[in-house]
Amino acid sequence: MPGLIRILSLLLVPLLLGSDCHLSDASPRTFEIDYKHDRFLKDGQPFRYISGSIHYFRVPRFYWKDRLLKMKMAGLNAIQTYVPWNFHEPQQGQYQFSGEHDVEHFIRLAQELGLLVILRPGPYICAEWDMGGLPAWLLEKPSIVLRSSDPDYLEAVNKWLGVLLPKMRPLLYQNGGPIITVQVENEYGSYFSCDYDYLRFLQKKFHYYLGDKVVLFTTDGAQEAFLKCGALQGFYTTVDFGAGANITAAFLTQRKSEPKGPLVNSEFYTGWLDHWGQPHSTVKTENVVSSLYNMLVLGASVNLYMFIGGTNFAYWNGANTPYQAQPTSYDYDAPLTEAGDLTEKYFAVRNVIKKFANVPEGFIPPSTPKFAYGKVTLEKLKTVEEALSILSPAGPIQSHYPLTFIQVKQYFGFVLYRTWLPLDCSKPTPLSSPLNGVHDRAYVSVNGVPQGILQRNDVLSLNITGKAGATLDLLVENMGRVNYGKDINDFKGLVSNLTLNSSILTNWTIFPLNTEDAVRRHLGGWGDRLSGPHNKSSARGSSNYTLPAFYSGNFSIPSDIPDLPQDTFIQFPGWTKGQVWINGFNVGRYWPARGPQLTLFVPRHILVTSAPNSVTVLELENAPCDGDPQLCTVLFVDKPVMK
Numbered sequence: 001m002p003g004l005i006r007i008l009s010l011l012l013v014p015l016l017l018g019s020d021c022h023l024s025d026a027s028p029r030t031f032e033i034d035y036k037h038d039r040f041l042k043d044g045q046p047f048r049y050i051s052g053s054i055h056y057f058r059v060p061r062f063y064w065k066d067r068l069l070k071m072k073m074a075g076l077n078a079i080q081t082y083v084p085w086n087f088h089e090p091q092q093g094q095y096q097f098s099g100e101h102d103v104e105h106f107i108r109l110a111q112e113l114g115l116l117v118i119l120r121p122g123p124y125i126c127a128e129w130d131m132g133g134l135p136a137w138l139l140e141k142p143s144i145v146l147r148s149s150d151p152d153y154l155e156a157v158n159k160w161l162g163v164l165l166p167k168m169r170p171l172l173y174q175n176g177g178p179i180i181t182v183q184v185e186n187e188y189g190s191y192f193s194c195d196y197d198y199l200r201f202l203q204k205k206f207h208y209y210l211g212d213k214v215v216l217f218t219t220d221g222a223q224e225a226f227l228k229c230g231a232l233q234g235f236y237t238t239v240d241f242g243a244g245a246n247i248t249a250a251f252l253t254q255r256k257s258e259p260k261g262p263l264v265n266s267e268f269y270t271g272w273l274d275h276w277g278q279p280h281s282t283v284k285t286e287n288v289v290s291s292l293y294n295m296l297v298l299g300a301s302v303n304l305y306m307f308i309g310g311t312n313f314a315y316w317n318g319a320n321t322p323y324q325a326q327p328t329s330y331d332y333d334a335p336l337t338e339a340g341d342l343t344e345k346y347f348a349v350r351n352v353i354k355k356f357a358n359v360p361e362g363f364i365p366p367s368t369p370k371f372a373y374g375k376v377t378l379e380k381l382k383t384v385e386e387a388l389s390i391l392s393p394a395g396p397i398q399s400h401y402p403l404t405f406i407q408v409k410q411y412f413g414f415v416l417y418r419t420w421l422p423l424d425c426s427k428p429t430p431l432s433s434p435l436n437g438v439h440d441r442a443y444v445s446v447n448g449v450p451q452g453i454l455q456r457n458d459v460l461s462l463n464i465t466g467k468a469g470a471t472l473d474l475l476v477e478n479m480g481r482v483n484y485g486k487d488i489n490d491f492k493g494l495v496s497n498l499t500l501n502s503s504i505l506t507n508w509t510i511f512p513l514n515t516e517d518a519v520r521r522h523l524g525g526w527g528d529r530l531s532g533p534h535n536k537s538s539a540r541g542s543s544n545y546t547l548p549a550f551y552s553g554n555f556s557i558p559s560d561i562p563d564l565p566q567d568t569f570i571q572f573p574g575w576t577k578g579q580v581w582i583n584g585f586n587v588g589r590y591w592p593a594r595g596p597q598l599t600l601f602v603p604r605h606i607l608v609t610s611a612p613n614s615v616t617v618l619e620l621e622n623a624p625c626d627g628d629p630q631l632c633t634v635l636f637v638d639k640p641v642m643k
Contacts, residue, residue: 031173031180031215033236035260040301042173042180048262048299049180050353051078051118052307055127056106057087058330059310059340061099062605064106066365067308067340068113073364074335074346075353078116078180080266080303081106082125084133085160087316090411092137092156095163107171111178117171118266118303120183120219121164123157123202124488128273128318128326131481132186132488136411139489146489147188149197158205165209174213181215182206183266187240189220189230192486199232219266222250231257240305242269243287247294263300268292270304270345271333275324280596280642282333285345289352296356304349308336311601314586315412318483319490323440323456325479327597328588329640338640339567339601341367368604371566373636376615378553380625380632381523384416384475384513384618385448387550390522392416392511402494402508405478410512415493417474418509421446421466421500428463429501431472436460437496440479443548443620446470450545453621464500472505474498475548477620479589515618520584523550524614548578548620551632554612565607569599570615571635574624580634581616582606593621598641 032041040047052071059067071079083103088096097103110117124147125133138144141152171177184202206216220230222239231237237257241250251263270288272281295302309332319325331338335346342364353359384391397408402417423429431444433454442454446466454462454474466472474494481490497504557565570580570587577591585606592598607613615634625632 029174029176030213032213033215033261038260039262039299048301049078049116049118049303050076050296050301050357051080051116051303052076052335053080053267053303053305054308055306055310055330056081056103057084057100057316058312059308060603060605061102061106062603063340063368064109065113066368067336068110068115069365070336070340070342070346071307072113072115073360073362074307074350075357075359076115076307077357078118078303079110079307080118080120080305082127082129082133082186083119083121083164084125084127084129085123086131086133086135088164089135089160092135097167104167104171107178115178116173116180117178118181118183119168119179120186121168122186123160125186126318126484128330128483129312130316130318130412130483131490132318132483134488136406136481139406139491142406142491144489145193147185147191147198148193148195149201154198154201157202161205161209165206169210172210172214174211181217181236182210183219184216184235185218187220187226187230188218189226189228190485191229194229196232199235203232203234217264217266222253224253224256227253227257236261236264238264238266240265240267240269242272243283243291245291247291247298251298251300263295263298265295265300265302267305268295268302270306270335270349271309271331273332274327274329274596275320276327276591277324277594278596280331280333285348288345289348292349293352293355296352304335306330306332306334308340309334309338311338311588313588315478315480315589317480317589319480321482321485321487323482325440327591328600329597329642331640331642339368339370339603369563369566370638371564371568371636372638373555373557373568375633375635376553376555378551378615378617378625378632378634379629380623381550381552383448383547383549384414385445385473385547387518387523388416388511391513391515391518393514397510397512399508399510400506401497403510404495405492405512408493408510408512410493412478413515414478414513415476416511416513417442417476417494418511419472419505419507421468421470421472422503422505423501424468425464425466425500428465430461431464432461432499432502433496434460434499435496437494437498438476439490439492439495441477442474442494443477443545445473445547448547450547452545475620515579516586519581519616523552524581524584524616545621546619546623546626548618549623551617551619551623551625552614553634554614555636556612557607557609559609564609565604567604568602568607568636568638569640570602571599571637571641573633573635574631575617575619575634576621576623578617578619578621580618581614583608583613595643598643599637601640602636
């Protein structure tokens with residue numbers, strides 16, 4: 001009888017752990033570092049992981065299983081993911097953990113497929129994600145020192161970890177889940193503050209919420225200078241580096257912090273990130289597989305960053321300094337494309353892994369089929385100025401001097417700033433941002449006539465014309481917050497005064513724009529269409545810009561053709577720069593005039609066959625529609641286009 005009771009108790013432990021994480025000590029599952037033999041131990045047996053990065057927040061939930069299964073079939077035994085704080089707490093105290101935000105479901109899904117999980121919950125993650133994953137509302141205290149022991153910052157971090165980490169504890173390996181290791185912060189050695197008290201604070205909180213048995217680690221670039229401030233006793237130090245790096249030198253750097261223990265490259269770069277206006281980044285497959293092979297020969301644990309990059313839908317992309325925003329695509333030239341397609345790099349990596357580990361036999365899920373739905377004609381709805389009543393239903397804010405996005409509680413998207421010309425500008429007169437105060441891009445008009453663009457770092461002055469008393473509008477776009485380095489406290493909007501002919505402009509009327517709600521309720525169809533060649537929305541200044549305006553159209557997908565809808569890509573022939581929504585879903589930013597991304601990925605789950613699919617475009621600079629309505633079209637194609 002005692003033997004039967006013991007068997008039953010062991011069977012019940014995993015069930016009990018789901019509701020009571022304090023019973024974890026009864027679990028026989030262990031994951032630990034064997035310093036004596038320079039390795040990990042899983043359940044007492046030697047173990048090394050071959051992992052790949054996937055960001056659940058960049059892949060539609062509809063496709064989580066498809067992507068994870070492809071990673072499993074490549075021979076990976078683990079996946080690595082970040083947790084972006086701002087994705088789950090976009091407004092202070094308002095948490096999102098369902099639907100596309102259901103990180104617990106994502107982790108359990110990985111476990112169901114037989115994959116272990118390396119969790120990177122930050123609170124800062126970088127990841128080429130807006131503000132490195134930190135929520136913009138932290139900046140409501142403008143003096144806050146992010147990623148430090150600043151009391152205001154620690155108070156917010158403490159609340160966030162108190163929400164997130166208890167959700168993760170039942171998912172730890174020793175508690176029956178798949179999470180084997182947990183990273184604390186991210187590349188902290190690259191940040192200026194070098195605040196060991198902050199790292200100790202995080203160490204205390206992670207152990208408080210996750211227990212003392214969890215393996216906590218740090219990741220930094222493979223340079224001694226980075227490890228000086230990024231490593232801390234009690235965290236296992238790992239490094240990151242890409243193909244072509246000196247592997248021996250990189251791991252010797254790790255050894256200076258960790259004389260014993262497993263060799264770990266937590267971010268082995270399979271590709272690289274893109275910026276608007278630069279060629280698409282690629283890394284040769286042969287360089288990736290050569291470096292991967294050499295690391296695996298050494299017995300190292302390796303995480304491939306990225307294994308699938310995914311998409312920066314909506315406004316989630318980050319930026320680097322000097323200010324360069326990243327595009328909507330986070331393809332990363334990874335083994336799986338942004339759309340989850342198998343590549344030559346995928347199979348080459350799989351062949352290397354085969355030499356060191358058992359790769360699952362059987363069917364590899366194929367690349368998802370794509371469909372070219374063709375040309376869709378759009379018609380102008382309203383300019384932003386004409387749509388202010390629906391874009392800013394609460395009305396404007398009055399201020400003597402301009403206010404930032406944060407000050408008007410607008411964290412993403414657009415704000416329209418309006419004042420009046422205090423002097424006659426019948427001759428071209430300089431409108432200037434002497435302190436580089438436009439963050440990030442302002443579309444300027446006078447009395448509904450486009451004047452041009454002011455742009456952070458690049459265009460600080462613009463000649464405008466207009467009579468005294470004329471309306472001066474600046475539609476300011478937040479193009480993504482800096483995600484890396486000392487400038488992550490990236491305020492948006494007009495962050496300093498503008499001058500007209502050297503005189504400071506005052507008496508501003510400020511309209512925060514709720515584009516998401518406006519598109520869903522008013523601007524997603526044909527009801528708000530404006531027509532007539534004499535409408536002021538057709539005005540075009542000598543600068544050859546058009547006023548920022550919304551355009552809309554629709555297309556139908558036959559319901560009698562099997563397997564439709566399918567994934568597709570939207571292209572913008574003749575368009576310049578803007579934002580696009582399909583059926584109210586914010587697909588992201590387009591900027592074909594700048595590149596390298598010429599098409600945006602449109603996943604099938606946002607399309608329907610039961611009704612027409614709506615396409616809404618906010619063109620900010622120059623639409624092809626006014627000159628020839630036949631050119632007012634977008635195109636759905638079956639292949640992505642990069643330049």
